[in-house]
Amino acid sequence: MHFSFEIIGYLAATLTTASFLPQAFKTIKTRDTQSLSLGMYSMFALGVLLWLIYGVYLSNNAIIIANAITFLLASLILGFKMYNMWRNKDGG
């Protein structure tokens, strides 16, 4: 029972981390960021960075790796959003 429920945790972590991959691919491919929220990606990227720091404090590799990947993907998407707003290709 313990083992099977640990799998739920790993599956949850894998899904929430990997979910930013299709968004990053879509954003890179289309360069369209109009319906993405600047507030969301700003808060999310900062939050994930803090998770990463917290993982380093706990010396927990699962937290470190998952949040390092998510931070890179969320920052990439945030970068496209800010670039498009700066170039006036996105009204915000």
Place this chain on the structure above:
Amino acid sequence: MHFSFEIIGYLAATLTTASFLPQAFKTIKTRDTQSLSLGMYSMFALGVLLWLIYGVYLSNNAIIIANAITFLLASLILGFKMYNMWRNKDGG
């Protein structure tokens, strides 16, 4: 030292959870979902639901509450995305 680092964890959890609020508000206000990834919100909503189940298994209220809120917000955004695709207002 211990106490101050626990605050980092709480701040991280608050930011990553609350970050979906501005996205949900933007999506409700504009009804625009074109640049949102269907794959991301499908995987993310399922992942957060599994986190919620895992939190119930651990009897950890912080995991339960954070993921219940995020699940509601992510499902709402996913609902708008699927509705727009079904109505052909969103090419996917």
